[in-house]
Amino acid sequence: MAEPTTQRHQIHTQHCRFCNHLLLATTRDIPTLPRRSGEGKDNALILPLERTNESELEAELEAEAQSTSNSNSNSTQGQAQTGKTRQSSNHTTLLLATTIPDRRATLIRREDGIEKRVLLR
Known part of the structure; x- marks a missing residue:
């Protein structure tokens, strides 16, 4: 009986534009990830929950x-x-722990509800 072969995913990384510090490492293809769209939204990447x-x-x-x-x-x-x-x-995604979350969250009102955002620095 043949053993099942495990497929290894390629790791994609995202670096800071200014200091080249590693921010994100994921096995998902970053350019194909969905983005927020519509009025008043910031076009941020949406990572599916693991x-x-x-x-x-x-x-x-x-x-x-x-x-x-x-x-x-x-x-x-x-x-x-x-x-x-x-x-x-x-798939696996790591948001590196070197980022420090802001102390206060920002609440944004929308027509479909309220969104709570935390800025990572």
Whole structure:
């Protein structure tokens, strides 16, 4: 029996423009990450939250499998898609601890609610 091969993701980094200090290291492709858009928004990068445990991943995969089986998909296609989802979700992002959060958070009112932002220096 052949052992499953683990795919290693390339690490992408983001550095300070002025001092070249390392700020962010991630296995996600930085240019393809979604950004905030719309009026009054700062066009910041949106990093998806990492899963904290394996049960969240299993629940999501079961929901996907049920939705694909309900649409009369072939069971082998569902298994291949499940494996692909499991493999692509092993991303890691590190925001380096050398940044110091501001003491006071900034509250921003929007038409859809309130947003709390903390400036990292």
